Amino acid sequence: MDILLQQILNGLSIASVITLIAVGVTLIFGLTGIINFAHGEFLMVGSIVTWLAVANGISFWLAIILAMIVVAVMGFALERGLFRFTLERPTNGFIVSLGLIIVLQHIVIFFWNANQKSVPRPLNTVWEIGGVRIASVRVMVIFVTAAVVAMTFVAITRSRYGRALRASVEDRDTAALMGIPVRRYITGVFVLGSALAGLGGGLLIALFPITPFTGGTMVMKGFAVALIGGLGNLTGAVVAGLILGIVEGLSAGYGFSEWTDAYSFGLMILVLLFRPNGLFGGTSGPKMA
Amino acid sequence: MPVSNSFRSLLPVLLLLVLLALVPLLSPSNRFLSLAISAGINVIALYGLSVLFGQTGILSMGHAALVGIGAYTAAILARDFNIGFWLSIPLAGIMAAIVAALIGIPSLRVSGHHFVIMTFAFGQLLSIILTNGGDYTGAASGLDVQQPVSLFGLSIDVLTHYYLMVVFFVALSAIASWAIINSRYGRTLRAIRENEKLAASLGINVGRHKIGAFIVSGVFAGASGVLLAYFLRHISPSQFSSFPSIYLALMVMIGGARLLLGPLAGGILVAFLPELLNLDPVQSRILYGVCLIAVILLLPNGLIAGIIAGWHRIFDRRPAQPSEPAVEREGK
Numbered sequence: 001m002d003i004l005l006q007q008i009l010n011g012l013s014i015a016s017v018i019t020l021i022a023v024g025v026t027l028i029f030g031l032t033g034i035i036n037f038a039h040g041e042f043l044m045v046g047s048i049v050t051w052l053a054v055a056n057g058i059s060f061w062l063a064i065i066l067a068m069i070v071v072a073v074m075g076f077a078l079e080r081g082l083f084r085f086t087l088e089r090p091t092n093g094f095i096v097s098l099g100l101i102i103v104l105q106h107i108v109i110f111f112w113n114a115n116q117k118s119v120p121r122p123l124n125t126v127w128e129i130g131g132v133r134i135a136s137v138r139v140m141v142i143f144v145t146a147a148v149v150a151m152t153f154v155a156i157t158r159s160r161y162g163r164a165l166r167a168s169v170e171d172r173d174t175a176a177l178m179g180i181p182v183r184r185y186i187t188g189v190f191v192l193g194s195a196l197a198g199l200g201g202g203l204l205i206a207l208f209p210i211t212p213f214t215g216g217t218m219v220m221k222g223f224a225v226a227l228i229g230g231l232g233n234l235t236g237a238v239v240a241g242l243i244l245g246i247v248e249g250l251s252a253g254y255g256f257s258e259w260t261d262a263y264s265f266g267l268m269i270l271v272l273l274f275r276p277n278g279l280f281g282g283t284s285g286p287k288m289a
Numbered sequence: 290m291p292v293s294n295s296f297r298s299l300l301p302v303l304l305l306l307v308l309l310a311l312v313p314l315l316s317p318s319n320r321f322l323s324l325a326i327s328a329g330i331n332v333i334a335l336y337g338l339s340v341l342f343g344q345t346g347i348l349s350m351g352h353a354a355l356v357g358i359g360a361y362t363a364a365i366l367a368r369d370f371n372i373g374f375w376l377s378i379p380l381a382g383i384m385a386a387i388v389a390a391l392i393g394i395p396s397l398r399v400s401g402h403h404f405v406i407m408t409f410a411f412g413q414l415l416s417i418i419l420t421n422g423g424d425y426t427g428a429a430s431g432l433d434v435q436q437p438v439s440l441f442g443l444s445i446d447v448l449t450h451y452y453l454m455v456v457f458f459v460a461l462s463a464i465a466s467w468a469i470i471n472s473r474y475g476r477t478l479r480a481i482r483e484n485e486k487l488a489a490s491l492g493i494n495v496g497r498h499k500i501g502a503f504i505v506s507g508v509f510a511g512a513s514g515v516l517l518a519y520f521l522r523h524i525s526p527s528q529f530s531s532f533p534s535i536y537l538a539l540m541v542m543i544g545g546a547r548l549l550l551g552p553l554a555g556g557i558l559v560a561f562l563p564e565l566l567n568l569d570p571v572q573s574r575i576l577y578g579v580c581l582i583a584v585i586l587l588l589p590n591g592l593i594a595g596i597i598a599g600w601h602r603i604f605d606r607r608p609a610q611p612s613e614p615a616v617e618r619e620g621k
């Protein structure tokens with residue numbers, strides 16, 4: 001039982017990072033119809049920035065913020081420089097993102113080699129409650145993610161910018177006719193999604209050592225989560241992230257750890273078979289004339 | 290397309306392959322031959338992908354997984370049943386076709402972008418299954434293929450012979466691909482690519498044809514997997530995960546998926562570009578990625594189609610027939 005609780009906690013902390021990716025992926029898809037597979041590389045760049053900053057004596061907390069800013073700027077540049085030209089044909093955007101995966105991965109390898117990178121744990125305390133050992137760093141990751149996702153959620157459901165965003169997702173042309181600067185919102189969503197990926201990268205490297213190839217697996221799980229919840233559906237992504245975290249934790253706790261990576265894909269395939277729009281219903285991308 | 294006209298599209302490919310078959314006369318280095326062999330093996334798989342993506346408009350990110358099925362089938366057949374190279378080719382083709390059907394039937398229930406992600410996930414799943422397969426699949430370290438390849442008692446293990454055999458198989462797959470493109474079946478696939486709803490309203494069973502195209506692409510992939518296994522003599526799961534699939538998609542898109550010359554050009558270009566420019570693997574990967582992005586944004590029909598269009602513009606004075614860009618479907 002104790003081990004089980006611990007494993008669920010472990011699962012949830014990783015799932016937090018995955019949820020951060022899934023939120024970015026789902027927002028970008030919902031508004032632009034672009035499947036941005038390079039989002040995992042955004043996360044990896046966030047990890048690398050954190051690693052570089054910590055190695056240069058900057059505190060971990062500042063490093064995370066730095067990672068968010070750097071990745072957000074990168075997202076802005078890539079949206080303006082590349083994805084902007086694929087808005088009419090989202091499939092081309094997807095292919096561009098495949099190219100970006102390869103480019104970003106190998107630029108990082110080129111400058112900082114392909115070895116594992118890690119930072120000293122920012123929090124070393126381990127609480128022991130009734131025989132359950134709880135690493136505070138994992139709790140921190142879960143809480144930071146929960147707070148950030150909650151903020152994003154409130155901003156999207158309550159603020160007038162969020163309403164404009166949802167209107168643009170619903171119908172891009174009509175929203176534009178109502179005076180919503182849809183293009184600017186697209187850029188904004190890319191920047192927001194990238195910042196979340198940067199944060200996820202910073203949190204991930206606090207949990208595990210990373211390599212330049214980490215992004216690939218993480219983005220697949222992010223997409224699995226986004227699809228299980230329904231692409232374009234923010235609530236769905238969060239709930240699916242929670243489910244995946246518990247499932248992965250349970251599987252590790254009951255000794256099937258070598259199959260952990262398979263669960264997200266298996267779950268996704270099953271969900272898509274029976275509910276092609278995800279558990280909570282997603283959009284099928286922007287409606288194009 | 291009239292028959293005489295359609296043969297004109299096959300001719301340059303066969304001509305190029307005949308020239309390539311003469312290359313061993315120039316006594317090329319072993320390194321060159323190895324590169325050419327791996328390029329050729331990729332090209333065979335790319336012809337399958339071009340039927341799927343170029344003709345039917347379905348993008349698969351799990352093509353390397355099907356190549357892997359072919360490679361592992363060959364290795365396991367050789368180990369457990371002592372079945373050699375020549376029988377492995379059809380058997381692996383059938384095996385890959387069966388797996389393609391198993392992947393395709395559920396995946397094609399979902400549309401466009403979901404399908405891409407499904408194939409990606411199946412690719413990852415396969416490499417996880419191969420890694421966890423214990424002794425049967427050799428786990429993470431993979432399997433060895435030790436059987437020699439021979440034809441009429443002549444050993445094909447010499448690099449030059451293997452090269453010629455690969456050229457032969459490339460020619461075979463180019464002809465097969467040409468036959469598909471110019472058949473009634475190929476026209477049906479293109480109808481689905483251009484307008485799925487219209488095709489369905491004409492009585493075409495869209496779902497069945499899509500799965501069919503996926504299975505056809507699997508046969509090509511399976512055969513190329515056998516050639517790969519016997520060439521490398523050692524295969525491991527990481528060779529067939531989703532990243533190799535990205536590279537295959539990249540090659541077919543750089544070359545152009547719709548033209549018969551496209552897969553050949555893409556495969557050769559990607560294999561030899563780093564050699565020509567003297568780049569190390571990391572730099573060349575960066576270059577591939579940049580090339581892919583540039584090709585998609587500037588020449589959506591691929592390099593060859595871009596060159597042909599440019600040629601027409603300069604020398605013909607009459608404008609090249611405007612054709613639909615290749616990579617815009619399924620995004621609806």
